[in-house]
Amino acid sequence: MAKALGFGILGAGLVSPFHAKAINASTGGKLIGFADVSAERLGKLTAEFGVKGYATLDEMLKDPAIDAVCVCTPNHLHCEAVLKIAAAGKHCLTEKPPAMSLKETDDMIAACKKAGVKFGCTVQCRMRKAIQTIKGAIESGRFGKVLQADTYMKWYRAPEYYHMDAWRSSRQSGAGVTVQHAFHYIDLLQFLMGPAKRVHAKMSNLAHPDVKLEDTLQAFVDFKNGAQGVVQASTAFWPGIDVRVEICGTNGAAIMAGEKMVTWKFKDERPEDEAIRQIGNAAQATAASGPAAFGFQDHGVVIQDLIDAVAANREVCIPVSAVRPTLEMVLAMYHSAARNAAVDLPVQDDPSIWKM
Numbered sequence: 457m458a459k460a461l462g463f464g465i466l467g468a469g470l471v472s473p474f475h476a477k478a479i480n481a482s483t484g485g486k487l488i489g490f491a492d493v494s495a496e497r498l499g500k501l502t503a504e505f506g507v508k509g510y511a512t513l514d515e516m517l518k519d520p521a522i523d524a525v526c527v528c529t530p531n532h533l534h535c536e537a538v539l540k541i542a543a544a545g546k547h548c549l550t551e552k553p554p555a556m557s558l559k560e561t562d563d564m565i566a567a568c569k570k571a572g573v574k575f576g577c578t579v580q581c582r583m584r585k586a587i588q589t590i591k592g593a594i595e596s597g598r599f600g601k602v603l604q605a606d607t608y609m610k611w612y613r614a615p616e617y618y619h620m621d622a623w624r625s626s627r628q629s630g631a632g633v634t635v636q637h638a639f640h641y642i643d644l645l646q647f648l649m650g651p652a653k654r655v656h657a658k659m660s661n662l663a664h665p666d667v668k669l670e671d672t673l674q675a676f677v678d679f680k681n682g683a684q685g686v687v688q689a690s691t692a693f694w695p696g697i698d699v700r701v702e703i704c705g706t707n708g709a710a711i712m713a714g715e716k717m718v719t720w721k722f723k724d725e726r727p728e729d730e731a732i733r734q735i736g737n738a739a740q741a742t743a744a745s746g747p748a749a750f751g752f753q754d755h756g757v758v759i760q761d762l763i764d765a766v767a768a769n770r771e772v773c774i775p776v777s778a779v780r781p782t783l784e785m786v787l788a789m790y791h792s793a794a795r796n797a798a799v800d801l802p803v804q805d806d807p808s809i810w811k812m
């Protein structure tokens with residue numbers, strides 16, 4: 457039997473246990489340990505999972521038992537970590553957003569390519585059965601011409617959420633509903649439609665006056681494939697309701713709410729359609745009402761895929777290069793909101809968007 461792929465998790469915060477549970481539930485993966493600058497957080501998770509603790513990433517990377525690292529640090533720290541992980545010759549899965557700029561993203565992709573290591577991103581919502589089914593129907597032409605692709609994320613985060621950790625209220629660290637929470641659903645539109653050619657965004661703070669961030673985003677998107685779209689995303693709306701992704705074409709329409717397929721209707725009804733309408737019926741919470749109110753299954757699919765990709769020496773299911781266009785859409789939204797004007801893609805990096 458092949459040796460298990462040894463995983464280290466960088467960061468022992470909120471999302472790290474989801475990675476740890478997914479590794480424990482995998483076939484062929486083994487959790488070796490966590491690294492965190494906070495001894496208290498490190499102690500808590502190493503005790504909970506019965507694994508090693510490392511005070512720094514460098515220390516973790518020296519351990520020959522570590523073959524792959526999940527980067528679960530705040531958004532502005534991903535790039536620095538990924539470059540070190542690649543230099544150490546270890547495979548890498550970074551949390552979303554992959555980085556804060558296109559340059560950082562390109563540097564990370566180049567470093568991983570040069571090192572010959574796998575490099576994926578946990579925009580795990582792509583792996584939901586409803587999304588994969590919609591994607592298949594788009595690719596087979598079942599929707600006809602896709603006219604509209606929207607996402608509505610009416611979530612709630614209590615004021616305390618923004619003060620749990622310093623980075624959560626710091627735009628320069630990658631906080632703000634657009635780059636932090638809505639990233640997943642902007643990514644789903646990009647996954648389904650392909651890249652955008654123009655965005656027009658408005659950002660506001662409706663319910664978190666003590667932080668200098670947008671808690672609400674409205675954006676119009678023109679996709680290169682000719683479809684148009686709306687992104688509406690907020691953490692202001694109590695109690696928080698499941699995110700919706702809505703696709704309308706000339707021959708059919710599909711809507712996912714949370715992970716459930718709530719609409720699946722085509723001019724050519726097929727025998728398999730009734731089963732597709734049941735997707736997500738045993739639905740899990742999908743983080744609408746709290747930052748840890750979700751299951752680890754979606755992360756599990758991405759982690760299992762990394763293990764399988766290493767074994768088969770193939771590309772991972774969500775390479776960071778495939779998420780770069782999502783980051784570009786997000787950056788364009790910040791440019792657009794700052795100028796109060798539509799912005800055409802491609803955009804250039806401009807660090808001033810992270811200052812408020």
Ligand SMILES: NC(=O)c1ccc[n+]([C@@H]2O[C@H](COP(=O)([O-])OP(=O)(O)OC[C@H]3O[C@@H](n4cnc5c(N)ncnc54)[C@H](O)[C@@H]3O)[C@@H](O)[C@H]2O)c1
Nearest residue numbers: 467468469470471492493494497528529530531551552621
């Ligand atoms: N995919 C998802 O569904 C999902 C959900 C939540 C968070 N995230 C992402 O995961 C990342 C982490 O988010 P979180 O909510 O767990 O944050 P967090 O603040 O709870 O945890 C981050 C941890 O990193 C540690 N840390 C900071 N600098 C470090 C360093 N240099 N070396 C080692 N450890 C360091 C902190 O002490 C902290 O424990 C973010 O990128 C976030 O966007 C993704």
